[in-house]
Amino acid sequence: xxxxxxxxxxxxxxxxxxxxxxxxxxxxxxxxxxxxxxxxxxxxxxxxxxxxxxxxxxxxxxxxxxxxxxxxxxxxxxxxxxxxxxxxxxxxxxxxxxxxxxxxxxxxxxxxxxxxxxxxxxxxxxxxxxxxxxxxxxxxxxxxxxxxxxxxxxxxxxxxxxxxxxxxxxxxxxxxxxxxxxxxxxxxxxxxxxxxxxxxxxxxxxxxxxxxxxxxxxxxxxxxxxxxxxxxxxxxxxxxxxxxxxxxxxxxxxxxxxxxxxxxxxxxxxxxxxxxxxxxxx
Amino acid sequence: xxxxxxxxxxxxxxxxxxxxxxxxxxxxxxxxxxxxxxxxxxxxxxxxxxxxxxxxxxxxxxxxxxxxxxxxxxxxxxxxxxxxxxxxxxxxxxxxxxxxxxxxxxxxxxxxxxxxxxxxxxxxxxxxxxxxxxxxxxxxxxxxxxxxxxxxxxxxxxxxxxxxxxxxxxxxxxxxxxxxxxxxxxxxxxxxxxxxxxxxxxxxxxxxxxxxxxxxxxxxxxxxxxxxxxxxxxxxxxxxxxxxxxxxxxxxxxxxxxxxxxxxxxxxxxxxxxxxxxxxxxxxxxxxxxxxxxxxxxxxxxxxxxxxxxxxxxxxxxxxxxxxxxxxxxxxxxxxxxxxxxxxxxxxxxxxxxxxxxxxxxxxxxxxxxxxxxxxxxxxxxxxxxxxxxxxxxxxxxxxxxxxxxxxxxxxxxxxxxxxxxxxxxxxxxxxxxxxxxxxxxxxxxxxxxxxxxxxxxxx
Numbered sequence: 237x238x239x240x241x242x243x244x245x246x247x248x249x250x251x252x253x254x255x256x257x258x259x260x261x262x263x264x265x266x267x268x269x270x271x272x273x274x275x276x277x278x279x280x281x282x283x284x285x286x287x288x289x290x291x292x293x294x295x296x297x298x299x300x301x302x303x304x305x306x307x308x309x310x311x312x313x314x315x316x317x318x319x320x321x322x323x324x325x326x327x328x329x330x331x332x333x334x335x336x337x338x339x340x341x342x343x344x345x346x347x348x349x350x351x352x353x354x355x356x357x358x359x360x361x362x363x364x365x366x367x368x369x370x371x372x373x374x375x376x377x378x379x380x381x382x383x384x385x386x387x388x389x390x391x392x393x394x395x396x397x398x399x400x401x402x403x404x405x406x407x408x409x410x411x412x413x414x415x416x417x418x419x420x421x422x423x424x425x426x427x428x429x430x431x432x433x434x435x436x437x438x439x440x441x442x443x444x445x446x447x448x449x450x451x452x453x454x455x456x457x458x459x460x461x462x463x464x465x466x467x468x469x470x471x472x473x474x475x476x477x478x479x480x481x482x483x484x485x486x487x488x489x490x491x492x493x494x495x496x497x498x499x500x501x502x503x504x505x506x507x508x509x510x511x512x513x514x515x516x517x518x
Numbered sequence: 519x520x521x522x523x524x525x526x527x528x529x530x531x532x533x534x535x536x537x538x539x540x541x542x543x544x545x546x547x548x549x550x551x552x553x554x555x556x557x558x559x560x561x562x563x564x565x566x567x568x569x570x571x572x573x574x575x576x577x578x579x580x581x582x583x584x585x586x587x588x589x590x591x592x593x594x595x596x597x598x599x600x601x602x603x604x605x606x607x608x609x610x611x612x613x614x615x616x617x618x619x620x621x622x623x624x625x626x627x628x629x630x631x632x633x634x635x636x637x638x639x640x641x642x643x644x645x646x647x648x649x650x651x652x653x654x655x656x657x658x659x660x661x662x663x664x665x666x667x668x669x670x671x672x673x674x675x676x677x678x679x680x681x682x683x684x685x686x687x688x689x690x691x692x693x694x695x696x697x698x699x700x701x702x703x704x705x706x707x708x709x710x711x712x713x714x715x716x717x718x719x720x721x722x723x724x725x726x727x728x729x730x731x732x733x734x735x736x737x738x739x740x741x742x743x744x745x746x747x748x749x750x751x752x753x754x755x756x757x758x759x760x761x762x763x764x765x766x767x768x769x770x771x772x773x774x775x776x777x778x779x780x781x782x783x784x785x786x787x788x789x790x791x792x793x794x795x796x797x798x799x800x801x802x803x804x805x806x807x808x809x810x811x812x813x814x815x816x817x818x819x820x821x822x823x824x825x826x827x828x829x830x831x832x833x834x835x836x837x838x839x840x841x842x843x844x845x846x847x848x849x850x851x852x853x854x855x856x857x858x859x860x861x862x863x864x865x866x867x868x869x870x871x872x873x874x875x876x877x878x879x880x881x882x883x884x885x886x887x888x889x890x891x892x893x894x895x896x897x898x899x900x901x902x903x904x905x906x907x908x909x910x911x912x913x914x915x916x917x918x919x920x921x922x923x924x925x926x927x928x929x930x931x932x933x934x935x936x937x938x939x940x941x942x943x944x945x946x947x948x949x950x951x952x953x954x955x956x957x958x959x960x961x962x963x964x965x966x967x968x969x970x971x972x973x974x975x976x977x978x
Contacts, residue, residue: 259734273691279783279791297807318693324730418955452778452792455689455730456913457699459757459772467758469766474915491768491866499793 237317241294249301250344252286252464258293260323266355267329267446267478270295271454273320276307282451282461284423284477285324289306297320298347298376303500326477329421329504330444336362338410338417339385340403340432343369345384348446349423350377354384356421360434362386363472364410364417368403368424371398393399401490404431422481426490428463433481445481446471447472450493520557523626523855528633537847540703540786544608548589552637556584559629566619567631572673572963573600575632575960577616584634596635601675601718602668602909604643604710604963607636608749609701610959611837623966643713651720657681664731667695668753668958669949671718672965673972677749678721680973683909685711685745687729692782695753699782700774702811703820708781709861715946730914736924736946738909745974747944751929751965755913759906764860769795769868773804773812775905780815797821797903801871803857804907810841812905813849823849824899828856828889829877854878854889858896860904870898910955920945921933928954938968939975946972 242254259271269284276353281303287296301310312318329352337356341349346367357363363385369375370393381388389406390398399406407420421434429445436443448471449461461472464485470476524801529545530536547555559581567577583592588703596603612618612632620628623895661677663670666688672825678684692698692889694711719725731752740748757772759765776794784793800816802809805827813823825844827834830853834841845851854876861870878887912929922942924932931940931947938946948964950956 259729263734277790282856320688321729322734322740324733325730346977452775452783453690453699455733456756456915457753458774458775459759462759462766464766469754469761474756481799485766488573488766488866495768495792495795 237319238321240312240316240318241268241292243312243314246298247374249310249375250298250376251301252296252298252376253309253312254289254294254296255318255321256293256475257321257323260295260321261288261290264288264324265328266351266495268324268326269452269454269477270321270323270325272297272318274305274312274316275319278308278319279305279453280320280452282325282448282473284349284446286347286353287354288503295323298344298350300344305387315369321508322454325473327475329478331356331359331361334361334418336364336389336415336417338364338366338407338415338420338422340366340407340422340424340428340489341368342403342422342428343374345428345446346377346381346422347424349421350380350384352421352423352446353381357386359382364415365389366391366403366406366410368392368428369397370394402431404435408434408435411436412499413442419444421446421478426493427487429481430484432442433484437482443481444478444485446478447476447484448493449489450495463492520554522554522558525627525630525633526551526555526558528630533843533846533848536704537814540818541752542707543704543843544548545721546640547633547637548717549641551590552584552589552634552641553587555630555634556581559585559812560621560656562621566621567616567629570615570617570619571810572959573606573966575600575616575635580638580803581629581631581634584638587912589638590646592638593646596638598677599966600962601672602714602847603635604639604714605638605668605697605706606959606962607632607634610787611957615959624673646712647858648713648717648720650946651717653720653722654678654681656683656722657684660685660745661972661976662687662740662743662748663751664748665689665695665751665753665949665951666693666715666725666752667949667961668697669951669961669965670695670749671715673749673751673946673948674723675718675721676966676969677972678718678723682973682976683722683724685724685726687726687731687735689728689730690754690782691727692903693725693727699778700811701958702781702815704814705811714756730915732919737916737920737942741944746976747946749938749965749968750916750940750945750947750951751949751961752913752916752951753961754880754910754955756911758911759888760857760908762857762859764862764868765906767860767862767868768866769797769902770904770906771807773802773905774910776905777808777815780819786819794819795903797901799899799901799904800824800905801826801857801899801901802905802907803827804827804909805829805836806907806909807836807840809842810836810908812907813844814847816905817847817849819975820894821903824852824901825855826852826855826873828854828880829886830854833878851863851974852899856889856891871901871904872896872898910950912954913951915952926952931952937971938964939971944975
């Protein structure tokens with residue numbers, strides 16, 4: 237059981253929570269994820285950590301309440317408990333030998349990109365951060381990014397804050413302006429990551445994508461999170477979550493991640509309509 | 519003495535009823551049936567059955583107690599060497615172990631050792647229970663067990679019985695390993711697994727969930743925490759696929775994933791959140807026990823189920839009883855067929871599986887006749903789900919994160935076969951983590967062997 241010690245609502249459906257998980261906090265490195273199970277009936281949900289604090293033994297998650305499990309998680313308050321948390325899982329972000337990196341985050345992916353960007357900066361890497369959001373009210377972590385990285389570029393689809401346009405446009409502009417990146421790291425919707433790779437490909441810049449996949453155990457048992465990397469089957473949980481973006485079969489990943497959308501939608505409507513988010517059969 | 523040539527039949531749910539529910543298929547003996555069956559045992563002097571048992575249950579001795587109606591006494595005999603009798607009585611391949619060596623089996627059927635073991639364990643649970651089980655006094659030494667599956671639970675049980683303070687670290691949110699995520703409720707009710715674990719807890723075993731050794735902690739951390747020896751029973755690793763076209767299409771599962779969604783996550787019950795698709799037509803590829811479990815689960819989820827296996831029925835590695843149960847439940851077998859590719863629709867969803875007919879050629883290294891494709895015999899089956907049940911590869915996590923732990927030729931953890939000791943002092947291992955996918959009872963045998971040598975090591 238993991239006690240929630242801090243909760244902030246960042247936008248209408250974005251939340252920041254911190255909870256006790258001392259063992260996870262002690263070992264976690266940027267880029268790694270946890271699996272949580274909100275209660276006895278819950279799914280096992282993988283989510284990349286937005287931060288950890290070794291001193292307080294806490295883990296931070298920033299998440300969008302979109303599915304049943306994240307909606308239930310968003311209903312918990314300070315003092316409530318999350319049933320299960322396991323981690324850290326997956327391989328940490330590879331940082332050795334990097335001098336200058338551009339991190340590209342999209343939407344909720346920015347929350348997951350944050351510890352990576354900060355971790356790189358703390359390791360002495362020069363970091364440019366391009367953060368994209370649909371609109372102003374969905375922006376998260378602006379101040380945190382500004383403090384952590386060398387240059388922060390804020391983009392919105394509708395121009396309500398920062399510059400109007402997509403992250404890919406800004407990335408291309410930065411590359412064309414002569415920024416010599418050793419690597420581009422991207423976290424966000426698969427479709428955005430796919431296009432980030434399209435942008436960097438002509439310049440031969442190594443591009444790393446942090447993938448999210450459906451997963452159950454997260455330790456290399458179920459095989460649900462498999463992705464096709466250069467035609468070879470790999471597992472997000474143990475081989476990832478970061479992969480060479482140029483090698484990922486994006487269409488298969490996008491389709492596999494959407495497999496349970498119907499069930500999710502049904503559950504979501506159900507929980508909103510009938511229970512306001514609270515389980516009714518306990 | 520009972521001269522009956524065949525086993526006393528065990529009542530079970532009717533096939534057409536049970537293939538629509540997840541309740542246990544076999545219903546177990548009554549006291550009368552158990553006594554009747556026990557009286558078939560010849561109580562042979564040289565006890566061939568015991569040599570067939572990886573955990574050396576003193577079979578004729580417990581059966582003699584059953585024959586006398588002393589079921590509590592029978593339980594004491596079994597549990598002096600086997601900490602999971604209700605599990606073994608249900609899932610052991612007795613036909614190749616104890617029962618395979620039974621003298622009564624030479625003419626007629628062997629004594630139903632498995633059914634009797636199950637009866638004794640169930641009788642004890644229902645009539646005596648574990649309320650009075652007490653904490654075993656500590657001998658002051660600490661042992662860590664990594665993985666709460668059959669190997670780990672057995673090692674934990676034997677070590678706690680000897681007075682060690684045992685802590686088990688489990689990566690999932692529930693103990694049991696393959697007993698809870700893999701084997702379905704209808705073959706092994708989860709309440710029974712929970713009961714056996716509860717008994718260990720009462721004896722003093724501590725269980726921690728959600729700890730992935732190799733990530734959350736590593737082996738060195740355990741020694742730093744003051745454990746005197748460590749047993750690694752982390753089970754098998756990633757599921758194997760065929761490396762054919764279309765295996766990553768939407769609707770293709772490993773058996774591990776499909777079974778975990780149902781068994782561990784209880785996706786088949788409304789009140790649990792984990793989704794599981796209700797497929798119409800499912801192909802299960804493989805011929806082992808896991809393939810049978812997956813096929814029978816898919817049937818219970820409402821699908822028409824086709825098992826595709828590249829060899830013949832005699833070569834199927836599944837237990838005969840499991841194959842028969844699957845057949846009775848209406849699973850269709852396509853033997854001597856091998857998938858060539860999986861086809862998808864415009865949304866990358868599975869739509870068909872293409873197979874090729876096979877014939878049996880010369881025996882291969884395993885001694886089974888090697889299947890050879892018949893050219894031009896390809897055909898397709900319309901399916902909306904495919905479950906690959908082809909075994910598993912080895913999990914490298916512990917070897918990769920532990921200094922001084924060597925790998926064996928198969929990619930598992932290297933051990934001394936005589937003692938279960940690894941190449942790093944104080945670390946022992948057993949079960950699928952060493953051998954690759956095998957059986958529950960073999961893992962238990964390995965856990966037992968290692969526990970005995972851990973005892974020796976810690977007493978030095």
